[in-house]
Amino acid sequence: MSMLYTESWTNDQKIIEIGGVKIGGYPGVNPALLVASLFYQGDKYLLGEDGIIDKNGVSKAIEYAQEVALKYSLYLGLDVIFPTERSVENILPFISEYELPLFLDSPDPMARVKAYKMANELGITSKCIANGLYINSSIEEIKEIRNSRIENVLLLVFDPMNPSKSMMPLDRYNLLVNKLLPMARKTSAKNILIDAIVLDPASIVFSAETIYLVKKNLGYPAGCAPANALGPVSKKNVELEEMFGVHGGLAVFLRIYGADFIMYGPIKRIKYIAPAVAIVDSLLGYSARYNGYRIDRKHPLKKLLKKLQKLFISS
DSSP: OOGGGOTTSOSOOOEEEETTEEEESSBTTBOOEEEEEESOTTOTTBOOTTSOBOHHHHHHHHHHHHHHHHHTTOEEEEEEEOSSTTHHHHHHHHHTTSOSOEEEEOSSHHHHHHHHHHHHHHTOGGGEEEEEEOTTOOHHHHHHHHHTTOOEEEEEOOOTTSGGGSSSHHHHHHHIIIIIHHHHHTTTOSEEEEEOOOOSGGGHHHHHHHHHHHHHHTOOOEEEOTHHHHTTOSTTTSOHHHHHHHHHHHHHHHHHTTOSEEEEEEGGGHHHHHHHHHHHHHHHHHHHHHTTOOOOSSSHIIIIIHHHHHHHHHO
8 A cells, every 4th residue: 555545544435416526535545726816816807806806817817727737627616806895796797607616805804704695696695615614713604504505614724823732743733623614514515625724835734734634534615725825926026947946846845645626826826736636646646546546537637647657669
């Protein structure tokens, strides 16, 4: 047995389906979900805080990201960030047309609540993820997730009121087990996902180890948002080669630790991430198949690794 598939891992590796995408399971069994952020502060597609957006530009950007994901047999999701409560009315009906996992996100709890209500009104709750439940989330928000029939909820394993006691992986794991999972059960959501919050570039180590603990012991789909720490890593500040190395390398690092989803930031940045994730997914998938797991025909293993093998044979 390989290192990833030891008997110390729980056999209950949960696989959930959201927006036509399978998320979770042992690393490599299903392709990684790459989650793009839209309408964050400074996003060029956001023309006003009330949710006025460049719909044509957004459509083209999503189509581009879908093409890249398809090229490498990876999955695409959207982290839809509502800047204000009012913006939900303008953004969600438009973005709901896409058959993708939609993380409903906002720094404003009332905007999240409104997004949950509207998702129910639009009949799209099965492909939406409440993003999310914090240690200090209100009872009202928990109730709204339940009342709106949101089927999927993301738990953010960090306590902003006590950062020193919620930084290390074991502290985060205990926070999840003792506080966040009981909260999640009150929402009646069908599926639970775990976000091992990233605070700065160095903390990605703790996020990765938290993901490993969650996957190994509980089996929930887990991931994080390295983009939260990598915003300044752009062509304005680093060389192009560093762009590929930093974004792609950190995504691979997280994937090796078991991350099922990676929130990579601005949507077109997928071109820096996808090739690196696809090759590690190919090898993880090969390992999984070798250890007796069934691999779907739409998998990086069947595309990128197959291409590399042909190049090797013909050289």
